[in-house]
Amino acid sequence: MTLRYLTAGESHGPALVGIIDGLPAGIAVDSDDLVAELARRRLGYGRSPRMDFEVDRLEIMGGVRHGLTLGSPVGLVIHNTEWPKWTEAMGIEAPDDPEALGRTGRGVALTRPRPGHADLVGMQKYDFDDARNVLERASARETATRVALGWFAKQLLAAVGVHVLSHVTRIGDVATPAEAPLPEPGDLEALDADPVRCADPDTSAAMQARIDRAKAELDTLGGVVEVVVHGLPPGLGSHVHWDRKLDTRLAAALMSIQAFKGVGIGDGFGSAAVPGSVAHDEILPGARTDAGTHFTRKTHRAGGLEGGMTTGEVLRVSAAMKPLSSLMRPLATVDTATGDPATAITQRSDVCAVPRAGVVCEAVVALTLADALLEKTGGDSVAEVVRNLSAYTAGVDRPRGPYDDATADQATYQGDPVEGGRYRAPDGT
Incomplete structure (x- = not known):
């Protein structure tokens, strides 16, 4: 792996921590732009009130000097503005008076795990008697760190003309029309301005109404996000081994996001319902130059990936998010302390987190593609990456x-x- 990253921290701990290693030197860093990217993660209709006070106070700790990356690991911290309320319940040191801690409410052991969450299995695996030891790390709050790290990957990709954006194509049983056009890089501002980040106004209105209905019913909704990437060269990834295929890496990255349960490349599962004569993208000769012929695809069913490699066409990856497991009308569970039937614990939750989850999907896709780019080009500086990619693409269309x-x-x-x-x-x- 050329580019690697790690995150650490709990939802109500003092801070989230992220580190990314392998970024080339010379990426321009604007702290205001980075903070704005984090704010995009808090967008979306159906969000929890928690988003209003869970402000991301970010601090870059290393790897950047005078507005440019240094080629060394970039480290950052996202401070938890609610930490003063949780210093005892989530403290690092053992409490002096555990019984007094329990009387505050926040220190009470959570023993009624939520169906669909990591609570119960985490308790079983790590031999915990308190679900908080699991849910604090399993929380989607961790994705704030990945959005911040993904911003650096986006800057690298933009330096070579690659642009990543997402849009919501389904919420619950409401979906965009199949013939809707793909978003372009210039559409990002309009997408972010839409309450559900949907490119189709009529579908957006229907999605909002569906969220309102779920809220009234004390329920939650999932949906589908599509990530669209423009400007990729052909040949990122490889066909030679399972773990080098870009399909593998993108699917793993998206499935690693909390609550995501399915990934499709291009037409994805729809490809299984049609014959081969209409499932594939026929190859056409494009513009002829002194360097050779630039090939194009008649359609975009493969989503810009064939044999584990980018084709040079627009990349399309869709990811399905299940409804959130924290409900205002809790589901049945068991109290692990007594073994008796119970109702699941209730945590603050969105009715629908799909719109803001799209920003997280962008981040992990950008991190995966930046890794594949550096794998192909090498380069200790952005200028070297650009130069190496230019030399490679110059020979892509030569006669074969x-x-x-x-x-x-x-x-x-x-x-x-x-x-x-x-x-x-x-x-x-």
Whole structure:
């Protein structure tokens, strides 16, 4: 792995911590832009009141000097503005009076795990008697760190003309029309301005109404986010091994986000319902230049990935998010302290987190693509990455025949390969 990152911290701990290693030197860093990116994660209709007071106070601790990355690991901290309320319940040191801590309410052991959450399995796996030891780390609050780290990946990708954005295509049983056009990079501001980050106004209104209904019913809703990436070169990723395929890496990244249960590339599961004659993207010759022919695809069903590699077309990846497991009308569970039937604990929760989850999807896709880019180009500085990618793409469209002369009779070949991977015919041409 060329680019790697880690996060640490609990939802109600003192701070979230992130570190990203492998970024080249020379990425421009604007703290205001980074804070604005974090604010995008708090957007969206159906959000919890928690989003209003859970302000992200970010501090970069290393890897940046005078507005530029240094090539060393970038470390950052997102301070928890609610920490003063939780210093005892989530304190690092053992409490002097555990019984007094329990009387505050926040220190009471949580023993009624939520169905659909990490609560119960985490308690079983780590031998805990308190679900808070699990839910604090399993919380989607952790994604704030990934959004911040993903912002750095987006800046690197933008330096080579690659742009990542997302839009919501489904909330509950309300979905955008199949014929709706893909968003372009210039549509990001309008998408963020929409309450559910949907590109189709009529569908957006229907989605908002569906969220209102779920709220009145004390229920929650899931949905589908599509991440769209413009400007990718062909050949990122590889076909040669399962863990080098970009499909594998993108699916793993998106499935790692809390509450996400499915990933589709291009037409995804829809491809299973049609015959092969209409499932694939026929290849067409595009513009001819001195360098060769630029190939294009007639359709975009594969979503810009074939054989684990980018094709140079627009990348489309969709991810399905289940309804959140924290409900105002709790589901049935068992009290782990007594073994008796109970109702699940209730935590502050969104009715629907899909709109803001799209920003998290952008972040993990950007981190995955930035890793694949650096794997392909190398480069200790942004200038070197740009230069190496330019040299690679300059040869992408060159002729692929066995001779320099594309009209030569390939059946008469008897020679040896020469420079460039081409061949000489018996007559020396």
